[in-house]
Amino acid sequence: MKRVWLREVVSLKLSKEDIERVDREGLYKDYEAWPEQAESVLRVSIDLREVNVDKVVYCGMGGSGCAGDILQDLSFTRPKFPPLYVVKGYHLPSFADESTLVLTVSYSGDTEETISAFKEALEKRCKVVGFSSGGELEKICVENKVPHVKLGRALTPRSALPYILYSALSALERLGYELVSTTELSNTIALMRKLRETIGVASEPKDNEAKQIAHHLYNAYPIIYGPQEFRGVLTRFKNSLNENAKVHALVEILPEACHNDIEAWQPDAFSLRVLFAINGSDGRMRKRFDTLMELVERSGVEYRSIYVKEDTLFESIVKLLYLLEYTTLYLAVLRGVPPAPTPNIALLKKRLSGD
Structure with a gap:
């Protein structure tokens, strides 16, 4: 009782x-706007050309990395989709080469692990696409003439997930490797809107x-x-x-x-x-x-x-x-704990920046 x-x-x-x-x-407010986040991605035409690869590597940490896990789960049901690997760290797998598509995703654009993987991908002559809301990743993409997808703004990377996930899915489709159809993407936006009511x-x-x-x-x-x-x-x-x-x-x-x-x-x-x-x-x-x-x-x-x-x-x-x-x-x-601040993560980043 x-x-x-x-x-x-x-x-x-x-x-x-x-x-x-x-x-x-x-x-x-970010969570309330998830359907609109996803919809805004579909309204923008991503300027990418088809590539010919035999494997895909998704690089991302934290809120930027979880979209890769979801893409990997979806890829298991698509027999014609190349093997998809998720990297949450500094280094690419040893098999990464010219026939590898590398998606480097850092919402802030300043995640050191992802930037390290991006540089390795260039050294290995992989086919690379960068995703960020700005930051260092966007800068080095421009400098190296690497395609870059600009992500919409939100309070945190985790609350920006539709920007990240739907941008990655749209980019894969433009590159010639569709995981989810445009109809399915539109259906999920309607599904989120309906679910938001309850x-x-x-x-x-x-x-x-x-x-x-x-x-x-x-x-x-x-x-x-x-x-x-x-x-x-x-x-x-x-x-x-x-x-x-x-x-x-x-x-x-x-x-x-x-x-x-x-x-x-x-x-x-x-x-x-x-x-x-x-x-x-x-x-x-x-x-x-x-x-x-x-x-x-x-x-x-x-x-x-x-x-x-x-x-x-x-x-x-x-x-x-x-x-x-x-x-x-x-x-x-x-x-009774504010959901947005992550003080322990901020403390670690501060200490790492002082190395």
Whole structure:
């Protein structure tokens, strides 16, 4: 009874006024504008010519890097698409060569790891495209006559994800390597607009799934389970829980989790809260999820499930992505922590700049 009472009190903290009181920088406004971010990308013609490559490398860190994870998940379902690798560090893989397309993405344009990878790509004579909102990356692209895609402005890289993701998808299409059709891109914009009506800041908690999930995860250590095709989205969710809500989180991917993680569910599991993200179109995974839910429940841990089943994988990814991103914002508000500032990351960058 005490736990239910606590949840009822907490639910009063998610009015628009409560959100604005905690989110003083107005990060929520970026999330409210995600459909318009994506739409603005599709209105601009990206000036790129087709290339002939046999592999693709996506380089990016943090909020700029998560789009690469999503592209990689999509590429697994496209048999004619070249192998796609994601680099989150300073160096390209050793196989990068003249037949490699390298997408270097830094929202600020000043990410040192991505700039290092960009310079390596030039040395290896790869086919390179840069993406940034400005900064050093744009400058060295111009200096080296490398195509550069200008990204729209937002408060943070993570809240600019549609600018990054839809620009990368549009660029790939222009380069001759389509992952998502123009129709699909347009459909996801309409999907986000519709979803915003029920998960946006003005929606009441009783009708808002994102606010309800935030309540579920409040004051606990979240463990998130999902299938392989949602790996990129759930990794992004974990990262945004870290940055927005300032909490640790764990992501486990099925079916692999059924070969190790599942054994850890014992009756002594404390302070945990589980979220299942299930692709409703994959019946083969259902028994695995059902068994895992049974073990979680037997351990005395609360869980909640999200079932996603849209017409295409990309539509399912975008729906889940938007829902979970709002969840991290609402969890930050419940915890009373401003979601936009990332002081620990700023401290590290300051110390690195002094080397």
